Amino acid sequence: QKEVEQNSGPLSVPEGAIASLNCTYSDRGSQSFFWYRQYSGKSPELIMFIYSNGDKEDGRFTAQLNKASQYVSLLIRDSQPSDSATYLCAVIPGGYSSASKIIFGSGTRLSIRP
Amino acid sequence: DGGITQSPKYLFRKEGQNVTLSCEQNLNHDAMYWYRQDPGQGLRLIYYSQIVNDFQKGDIAEGYSVSREKKESFPLTVTSAQKNPTAFYLCASSVDTQLRPQHFGDGTRLSIL
Numbered sequence: 001q002k003e004v005e006q007n008s009g010p011l012s013v014p015e016g017a018i019a020s021l022n023c024t025y026s027d028r029g030s031q032s033f034f035w036y037r038q039y040s041g042k043s044p045e046l047i048m049f050i051y052s053n054g055d056k057e058d059g060r061f062t063a064q065l066n067k068a069s070q071y072v073s074l075l076i077r078d079s080q081p082s083d084s085a086t087y088l089c090a091v092i093p094g095g096y097s098s099a100s101k102i103i104f105g106s107g108t109r110l111s112i113r114p
Numbered sequence: 115d116g117g118i119t120q121s122p123k124y125l126f127r128k129e130g131q132n133v134t135l136s137c138e139q140n141l142n143h144d145a146m147y148w149y150r151q152d153p154g155q156g157l158r159l160i161y162y163s164q165i166v167n168d169f170q171k172g173d174i175a176e177g178y179s180v181s182r183e184k185k186e187s188f189p190l191t192v193t194s195a196q197k198n199p200t201a202f203y204l205c206a207s208s209v210d211t212q213l214r215p216q217h218f219g220d221g222t223r224l225s226i227l
Contacts, residue, residue, distance in 0.1 A: 008154070034215055043204055043218040044157070088156060100147070100170065102216070104156035 003027065004091050009109035019076040021087050021108050026070070029094020033065055033072045036088040038107065044088055048074060079112045086110070117141065118219035120205050126227045127192065127199060135190045135222045137205035146188040147206040147216060150174060157204060163188055164210070192224060200225050 005024045013019040021035075032051055036044035048063040050056045050072065056063045064073040072091075076083055086107040093101060118139045127133045139146065145164050149157040159172030163182040177196025182188050188207075192199045202223050206216040 004156070043221045046215050046217060049215050100145075100159065100162045100164075100172070102159075104158075106154060106156045 003093070003103050004089055004105040006087075006089050006105040006108045008106060009086075010111045011108055012111045012113055013079050015079055015081060015112055015114050017079055019079045019083065019110055019112070021074040021076075021089075021110065022071060023073070023089030023091075023105055024071045025089075025091045025103075027091070027093040028067075028070060030067075030070075030091045031094060032092040032102075033063070034090040034102070035061075035063060035072075035074045036090060036104075037083075038086045038088055040086075076110075081112050081114060084110060084112045118205055118207055118217060120203075120219035120222050122222060123220065125222055125224045127224060128227050130194045132191055132193050133224070135192070135203055135205075135224070137188045137190065137219060138186055139188075139205075139207045139219075140186060141207055141217070142185070143207035143217075144185070144210050145208045146182070147208075148172075148178070148180065148188070148190045149204040149206065151202040151204060151221075160190065160203075 003026045035048040037047050038044045050063040050065045060077045062075040086109045088107045089105040090102050121136045147162040148160040151157050158174050160178050161180045163169040169180050169182050179191045204221045205219040208216045
């Protein structure tokens with residue numbers, strides 16, 4: 001079982017709609033969760049991080065963490081064509097306080113159709 | 115502007131050759147990292163450094179070497195022992211290694227000639 005799982009997509013969403021990206025993780029003790037956006041051929045860009053259960057909002061982005069169910073989601077409201085990218089979920093497993101232990105999922109490709 | 119600079123953007127390696135990828139940061143970050151990304155896959159950690167003159171192996175260190183002689187610089191050498199070096203290499207840094215988000219450079223794409 002992969003430690004961080006994401007649906008590879010592509011996920012196709014109409015412009016202006018809400019895009020919902022999901023990530024599950026296997027280590028119940030995980031404490032730190034990150035979402036990165038990666039455009040094709042470019043490096044990942046950190047867009048959200050969340051440490052506590054519940055929702056965290058930043059502009060059009062909302063990260064949702066449910067530790068009981070071991071999933072973390074990213075919602076993108078009012079989706080724009082510029083949101084078309086691969087979104088990487090990353091998790092630091094429990095028992096570790098070091099970013100050197102961060103585990104990345106393989107990413108979900110999001111496509112926003114005009 | 116503060117940031118992480120990787121060079122070159124593209125690099126070609128001949129059989130039996132060692133090549134060095136440069137990573138420089140002016141963010142005053144203590145921690146630096148090297149990752150490898152293969153198509154359709156997540157990032158895998160090669161090496162990381164928490165402080166000058168110290169570095170640790172990551173999950174896939176075989177065939178690679180690093181040095182950390184200055185806080186700003188963390189070069190990665192891909193040695194001839196790395197038999198499948200074709201990948202996208204990403205350097206990252208963070209304030210420290212304690213649960214801090216990482217910021218990435220623009221990457222170096224390495225291919226075999």
